[in-house]
Amino acid sequence: MVDFWIIRTVGYGREGTPLKRHDGRARPEYEVSDLGRALMLHLPHFIWAPLVGFEARLKKGRSIRPFLRRRASSSAEGHPAIRYHESDLFQDLDFSEYPELTDYVRKFRTALIKKSRVFAELSRLNLERVDDLLGLYPGTDGTLQVLSLSGTLEQKRQYIEDHCGQLIEIQVDPSGSYESNITFRLDARRLRTYLRKNVYEVQSLIRDDTQQEVHVFRGRKRLFRMVNSEVINRLFMIQHSMDLNAEFRKALEDTVTGELFPVKLSVKSFQVGQAFDQLSSATSLEREFEQLKLSAPDRHRVMRQLTGRVVLCLYSYQSGLVGKSQHIHSIGAILHNLAGMSGVEKDFPQLVDIVRSRSANSQIGAYYLFSEFASSVDLKAVKPGAQAAPSSQP
Numbered sequence: 374m375v376d377f378w379i380i381r382t383v384g385y386g387r388e389g390t391p392l393k394r395h396d397g398r399a400r401p402e403y404e405v406s407d408l409g410r411a412l413m414l415h416l417p418h419f420i421w422a423p424l425v426g427f428e429a430r431l432k433k434g435r436s437i438r439p440f441l442r443r444r445a446s447s448s449a450e451g452h453p454a455i456r457y458h459e460s461d462l463f464q465d466l467d468f469s470e471y472p473e474l475t476d477y478v479r480k481f482r483t484a485l486i487k488k489s490r491v492f493a494e495l496s497r498l499n500l501e502r503v504d505d506l507l508g509l510y511p512g513t514d515g516t517l518q519v520l521s522l523s524g525t526l527e528q529k530r531q532y533i534e535d536h537c538g539q540l541i542e543i544q545v546d547p548s549g550s551y552e553s554n555i556t557f558r559l560d561a562r563r564l565r566t567y568l569r570k571n572v573y574e575v576q577s578l579i580r581d582d583t584q585q586e587v588h589v590f591r592g593r594k595r596l597f598r599m600v601n602s603e604v605i606n607r608l609f610m611i612q613h614s615m616d617l618n619a620e621f622r623k624a625l626e627d628t629v630t631g632e633l634f635p636v637k638l639s640v641k642s643f644q645v646g647q648a649f650d651q652l653s654s655a656t657s658l659e660r661e662f663e664q665l666k667l668s669a670p671d672r673h674r675v676m677r678q679l680t681g682r683v684v685l686c687l688y689s690y691q692s693g694l695v696g697k698s699q700h701i702h703s704i705g706a707i708l709h710n711l712a713g714m715s716g717v718e719k720d721f722p723q724l725v726d727i728v729r730s731r732s733a734n735s736q737i738g739a740y741y742l743f744s745e746f747a748s749s750v751d752l753k754a755v756k757p758g759a760q761a762a763p764s765s766q767p
Contacts, residue, residue: 379409380608403575411563417546418599422510424536426458426491430505457494458509459486486538500526555607559635567629607640613733614686614706617742621704636689656744661727681713701750711739
């Protein structure tokens with residue numbers, strides 16, 4: 374796939390200094406592709422969407438018949454439920470590219486929804502028969518999503534009445550992914566929307582509590598924000614893995630085209646010793662060692678002088694159709710910061726020069742591919758309760 378990428382830096386001047394914001398403060402700025410945006414959406418984030426109605430989940434054993442109306446629906450988590458909404462009013466009405474119309478459109482929508490049946494049904498709702506009251510908002514895929522509210526039922530009703538028709542900030546917490554040593558539990562539906570032409574602007578700033586706040590825009594429209602001190606750096610590590618490992622790149626390409634089914638993408642950081650003790654006999658440096666005809670003692674000397682941390686990018690995916698052989702494959706790329714070879718350069722300058730020529734560079738530093746590996750597990754060959762021993766190749 375041509376021009377397949379995740380993230381790139383655009384907010385630095387020619388001297389490598391951050392560009393200035395309109396308020397004079399420095400702010401690094403980046404761009405992400407559809408894939409970069411999709412990966413970020415797997416982590417907890419905030420979006421902005423209009424509150425368009427409500428869902429009332431009735432106490433078990435209660436009939437929804439007295440509440441049935443044109444906009445009512447039923448069933449949610451075993452509870453009878455009713456819904457009233459005006460989602461159609463907000464569909465495909467994005468005027469964010471025309472800021473002079475934004476305020477007018479917002480006021481027009483609010484005025485229309487105030488005349489809808491949502492408010493009448495909300496006010497006549499007998500809360501004694503209600504187990505929970507939730508808001509409704511249109512998701513990014515066009516389907517209605519529920520918004521959990523805090524407080525008493527009366528407070529929830531008041532919130533919906535006060536904010537229905539208005540744009541509100543909503544916290545989205547996708548299940549499965551987590552931030553510690555970032556792991557994305559991948560949803561294939563998010564990854565299959567990749568379009569090369571789509572580019573999103575990313576702006577980040579350090580808050581007073583030292584956390585990094587990241588905002589993602591498409592043109593003038595702000596899509597979502599997240600508070601995560603590592604997500605930008607980890608996206609660059611995945612980008613470097615794609616740039617330096619052809620198999621890693623191809624697996625991601627085949628995923629967005631639908632040929633492979635994604636499972637998990639992890640980005641983990643280790644101390645040099647933790648990784649090198651396991652992999653020192655199967656590293657990409659062996660090519661340079663052979664090329665420079667370094668002796669075994671010199672090779673061990675080089676490995677002992679490497680410092681800093683390494684990053685493991687591990688991508689797992691599934692292949693095979695139902696009824697046929699199904700495998701879970703994993704492709705790993707271990708990256709080492711070029712600065713970690715500073716102790717080697719004096720005695721082995723040629724080695725460092727060669728490694729530098731095959732490194733990938735960004736504002737987080739220059740990294741080279743220290744090691745790579747692949748493994749595979751045949752799911753059909755694993756007996757229930759048994760643990761598979763994956764076959765692997767360096």
